[in-house]
Amino acid sequence: MGTRKFQASRLFTGRELTKQQVLITDENGIVLDLVPASEAGQGIEPLEGILSPGFINCHCHLELSHMRGLIPEHTGLTEFLFRVVSQRQFDKEEIAAAIVQAEEEMIRNGIVAVGDICNTVDTIAQKAAGRLYYHNFIEAIGFNPAIAAQRFAHSKMLYEQFRTMLADTGLPGGCSIVPHAPYSVADELWQLIIDYSENKILSIHNQETAAENEWFRSKTGDMDNFYKRMNIDTGFFQPTGKTSLASYSHRFGNDQSVIFVHNVHTSADDIAIANDTGHRNNFFCFCPNANRYISNQLPDIPMLMDQHILPVIGTDSLASNHQLSILAELKTIQQHYPSIGPDLLLQWATVNGAKALQVEKQYGSFEKGKQPGILLLSDDLTAVKRIL
Numbered sequence: 001m002g003t004r005k006f007q008a009s010r011l012f013t014g015r016e017l018t019k020q021q022v023l024i025t026d027e028n029g030i031v032l033d034l035v036p037a038s039e040a041g042q043g044i045e046p047l048e049g050i051l052s053p054g055f056i057n058c059h060c061h062l063e064l065s066h067m068r069g070l071i072p073e074h075t076g077l078t079e080f081l082f083r084v085v086s087q088r089q090f091d092k093e094e095i096a097a098a099i100v101q102a103e104e105e106m107i108r109n110g111i112v113a114v115g116d117i118c119n120t121v122d123t124i125a126q127k128a129a130g131r132l133y134y135h136n137f138i139e140a141i142g143f144n145p146a147i148a149a150q151r152f153a154h155s156k157m158l159y160e161q162f163r164t165m166l167a168d169t170g171l172p173g174g175c176s177i178v179p180h181a182p183y184s185v186a187d188e189l190w191q192l193i194i195d196y197s198e199n200k201i202l203s204i205h206n207q208e209t210a211a212e213n214e215w216f217r218s219k220t221g222d223m224d225n226f227y228k229r230m231n232i233d234t235g236f237f238q239p240t241g242k243t244s245l246a247s248y249s250h251r252f253g254n255d256q257s258v259i260f261v262h263n264v265h266t267s268a269d270d271i272a273i274a275n276d277t278g279h280r281n282n283f284f285c286f287c288p289n290a291n292r293y294i295s296n297q298l299p300d301i302p303m304l305m306d307q308h309i310l311p312v313i314g315t316d317s318l319a320s321n322h323q324l325s326i327l328a329e330l331k332t333i334q335q336h337y338p339s340i341g342p343d344l345l346l347q348w349a350t351v352n353g354a355k356a357l358q359v360e361k362q363y364g365s366f367e368k369g370k371q372p373g374i375l376l377l378s379d380d381l382t383a384v385k386r387i388l
């Protein structure tokens with residue numbers, strides 16, 4: 001079997017940026033060794049840029065890919081949600097073709113594993129081709145306690161279909177049933193989700209809009225208007241007088257790993273509360289381009305970093321983003337928060353993401369035996385090319 005030796009100007013191991021390191025792999029990209037250039041011997045392929053393990057996209061909605069460009073920017077979250085749920089007139093072929101194209105785009109952009117939110121089985125056929133690793137987050141939504149059991153049964157039916165696809169194809173992959181957002185899940189549905197014993201990795205849209213905190217504090221504002229507009233009865237909801245995250249983070253189990261997505265209106269106190277409830281693994285996912293698209297706001301990432309969070313990166317869907325590119329997300333963070341160095345950003349996009357999706361045995365860093373994907377990034381982090 002042939003080996004390959006790669007040396008670029010710099011190499012990101014998954015944890016740090018190094019120089020003068022040579023990556024040795026087999027022809028399929030399985031890492032055999034990482035050695036100083038002086039010990040690498042003959043046959044080194046010289047490259048210009050930064051070698052990096054493949055990117056992990058911790059938050060996507062592949063099934064919404066056909067909605068690219070349909071919803072205008074800066075509508076705010078509740079208007080955005082209203083438009084997503086009210087635009088349903090697409091034919092199956094259009095949806096399927098957009099999924100194929102969007103996956104191809106992720107592959108081109110160096111993504112190797114995806115945490116993908118699913119409300120339908122529309123993505124199953126493409127996922128069965130095994131081109132990317134997927135953890136399928138089957139989303140449960142239901143604000144009416146009376147239909148909690150029915151909503152959960154629906155999610156479980158979808159879950160079984162994804163599980164069956166994985167079993168039939170023998171592909172690696174994960175599945176769990178997750179709450180959509182704190183404001184869209186009744187207590188009864190929460191309990192069913194949390195108690196579901198197969199749920200090890202959970203994910204939730206968290207504090208994407210200020211209205212979410214206002215809803216929990218006082219049951220007023222944009223979220224209240226949204227429910228009225230949707231004709232959803234919220235009579236049974238009692239405000240907690242606290243922020244959203246402070247109101248619900250205790251619900252997750254101690255053996256569950258949670259990816260909190262967005263965190264645009266998350267405070268230091270919120271993080272302290274979330275980290276004080278004994279969770280072993282809390283990950284905080286940033287999708288800055290979607291935040292810009294929907295509300296033109298960004299999370300206060302440096303402040304959140306001071307709380308010792310584990311950040312990961314997501315693209316969200318093409319309904320709220322112009323592209324599915326982790327590098328484009330890193331670029332946006334870098335532009336707004338230039339104090340955050342490239343080594344940290346790349347950590348979030350690789351090793352942290354692999355931990356969040358529990359795939360660090362294969363992905364996230366250049367360590368012997370892994371097959372993490374090999375990317376060549378331009379030195380200014382503006383371009384990505386797949387090497388293997």
Ligand SMILES: [Zn+2]
Pocket residue numbers: 059060061117205261316317
């Ligand atoms: Zn999302």
